Amino acid sequence: MSFLGNLLWFIFCGLWQGLSWFVAGLFWCITIVGIPIGVQCFKFASLAFFPFGKEVVYGGGTMSTLANVFWLLLSGIPLALEAVVNGLILCCTIIGIPFGLQCFKMAKLALMPFGATIV
Template structure:
């Protein structure tokens, strides 16, 4: 089921979301200060490209990760989170779109605090 969900995801907007995260990562990596933030975008790209069957675990960060998450949240994270939240709500309007909306809600959480987040395969 995960493979079918990922293929449909890819065709119905997953590729566009992946490209958006890639462009964000490239723009952030242009400056030396933005490189850590760009690297986080590139980590998220693979999750956004093929999300079904994967889960995230938030909160495994130290003092440096906390500092970078605060900067991320203020400067970039709220935009990513709001975009994924709105898209997720739009998907959840229809019954068929609910699984895709739930994926966008996961991306919204990850868009808020990416530093220290762990992406892993679920047992399903």
């Protein structure tokens, strides 16, 4: 069932959300200081492509909080808005509700990606 969910997700909005995370990672990797943030973006791009069957666990410390502040100001808000808009559109139908919930999971991740791990 996870395979079918991931396939449908990739077709309807996973491709666009994954590419958004990938592009954000490329922009962060342009600078030497932003490479760790870019690498984290690439990890979460793979989650955005195929999120079903995976969970996100939040944790972290002072450095994660500092990185989340820079991230939120520079890249987090547009990615979160994209995921929320997709989620609201998908939740308009009964069949789209599970996909909308995945969008909301990605929106939360877009606001606080550092200190989060994929399980």
